[in-house]
């Protein structure tokens with residue numbers, strides 16, 4: 059029998075190792091990594107973002123060009139997400155509500171967009187019901203698994219299905235960045251689901267003032 063001390067020590071080692079792995083994981087997955095301050099890759103192409111063809115919650119085909127001239131506040135997630143995605147979308151909604159009060163001109167220039175990374179379950183009908191819980195102008199997008207994968211790749215968003223044996227449902231592992239893209243579709247900056255509405259609103263105001 060290992061002693062309690064041995065057991066506790068092993069547990070401590072495991073926790074530290076996990077923490078380190080998580081830190082490395084998020085570090086590696088930070089979309090800001092390896093990017094110059096201008097948001098340009100070595101090729102001169104925007105490092106984050108790209109064209110897409112998807113369908114919104116009303117069944118309309120939407121492409122990147124539909125949002126030309128608008129700032130876009132973008133989040134990738136899935137409607138069955140138990141915690142992180144609803145927090146992110148709620149914070150985005152609150153941030154835009156705050157901006158509508160403090161600076162309606164800026165708020166009117168920002169379109170919030172939710173891209174699903176779970177097209178299998180996030181159908182048009184399902185997205186329609188989900189989107190109603192958040193900002194009235196929220197655009198929720200889905201597509202074929204290939205279209206979704208291509209879009210996520212362009213935004214450097216990681217996602218992965220996590221199947222739990224015995225559970226009827228599955229979860230999705232995914233990065234949780236809130237991107238702000240400019241009216242020309244270029245990446246400007248990003249936050250995360252952990253940013254409070256105030257911080258997101260300030261991030262948007264600053265970016266709009268600076269552009």
Ligand code: NI
Pocket residue numbers: 135136139140141142143144232
């Ligand atoms: Ni999520």
